[in-house]
Amino acid sequence: MDFSLTDTQRMLRDTATRLIRERYGFESRAKILASPEGISRDMWATFAELGLLGVEIPEEFGGIGGTFQDLAIVLEAFGRGMVVEPFLPTVVLGAGLLRAAGSEAQKSQWLPRVIDGTAFLAFAHGEPRSRYSLTHVTTTAQGDAQGYTLQGTKAVVLGGDSAHLLIVSARTAGAQDAQDGLSLFLVERDTPGVKIRGYPNVDGTRAAEVTLENVRVPRAALLGPEGGAFPFIQQAIDRGIAALCAEAVGNMEALNEVTLDYLKTRTQFGVPIGSFQVLQHRMVDMFIAHEQARSMAILAADRADSTDASARTQAISAAKVQIGWSGRLIGQQAIQLHGGIGTTIEYSAGHYFKRLTTIDRTFGDADFHLTRFANISSPPSAR
Structure with missing residues (x-):
């Protein structure tokens, strides 16, 4: 590479x-x-x-x-x-x-x-009980000669409150957790029956709950093949994870810089606390964690558009695991090294940690992706 x-x-x-x-x-x-x-x-x-x-x-x-x-x-x-x-x-x-x-x-x-x-666009896919499952979709789309009628509720739609266009996943056929039968639809926010309730997330980004009540869309609103949207959904989420990994690397780098600067300027016993060897060792651990995260983020970005779904998903999950581990270590150590000031709303360190924590939970946390990686890596007979 x-x-x-x-x-x-x-x-x-x-x-x-x-x-x-x-x-x-x-x-x-x-x-x-x-x-x-x-x-x-x-x-x-x-x-x-x-x-x-x-x-x-x-x-x-x-x-x-x-x-x-x-x-x-x-x-x-x-x-x-x-x-x-x-x-x-x-x-x-x-x-x-x-x-x-x-x-x-x-x-x-x-x-x-x-x-x-x-x-502004938003992908309305997750639902209140779907957790991290990409196939758990209860929103339905009933088709007729003129178009489709959408019914259902979408949860934690990132950027949903500002979106002009929602890309909504709905089931046109198949069982509740089946890959087959999923379809995507373009739904403009002012379409009758669309209700959007926006709110801030803990890290400052915004999301929304979207309710669809007898929402009528024309057949031209169908995005991709009817009933065959799962591969597009899976790749979209993999790309979203790769994007979060890249963002997290920048976040960690900035948090390390803020922490190092604090160690150089904060004095105790008449000397900068960065002169204490035990704190230097902690800082080294944080920099190593950042470099590990960067390496995996590069891998994720390289595989994000791969047409080999299994290899792509495996690399993406591996990166998400490392990002979760590195983000937690760097965030916790940064707060510890800053002391009380690190938790104040007026100081940036706590905000970086909030964003890293949210990134870890978005599209599956480290534990979820570790399990997914293991399931992909091991042959069916070994599971």
Whole structure:
């Protein structure tokens, strides 16, 4: 694997890093969180102006036509700033599903709007009792000659309260937990029968509960093949996990820097506490954990668009496990080394730890993915 950056990747890294450093500091983020929407539409417009929303979108629709590795570089920079705007739900999940499963008409309608920042997307798949299962879908879509009627409830829809378009999974056939019979639909937020209740997550990002009551959509709203959406859903979630891994690496790096700076400036017994060997050893452990996480995040980004579902899922789960372990170690040690100040809302360390904790729980925690990795790795006879 070639770890050197291309000219495009260096440009993306420099652009995103400079933007976060100059315009998305901790104080700026706090003001965004205190706003009514909890996001900054002005900042989103800046992302669009810099081309960051169209990194992976093909050139024919106005995008850059890059790879997931290109996108991961932007996500790592966003992790340093703990960006709360719905980049993951819109650019990674929503636009990714449209690219993979959409018709030319659907892509032409929505992908340019993603690029220019005029449309937020959200993937409404999880349900109240689904836990981390991708096949547990009770939302139904009854078809007729004119279209479909959707009924059901979706839980923890990332970016759902700001989304102009929901990509909703529903069962058109099959048993409740079957892979077959799952379909995807494009549902605009102002469609009659759609109810959205938004709320902030513990880390400052936003999600929503979405209720669908006799929601009518035309046949043109079907995204991909009827009853054959599971492979697209599985890859979308794998890509989402790979994106979270890249973001977590940036988050860990920033938290390590904040902690190291604190050790250099906080004095005890007349000397900086960073001169104490036992604290130096802790800091070394944190840096090692970050490098381990970075290595696995690179692997996840490399495999995110693989058509080999088994190999892709195995690599993604391995990365998610390491990200969970590293995030917990770095977060806990950072709070310990900071002492009381590390838990205050006015200081950044606790916010980084909250984001790492949320990342660990999103799309399956470390324990879940360790089990999934073991099940994929071992032959059926050994299970």
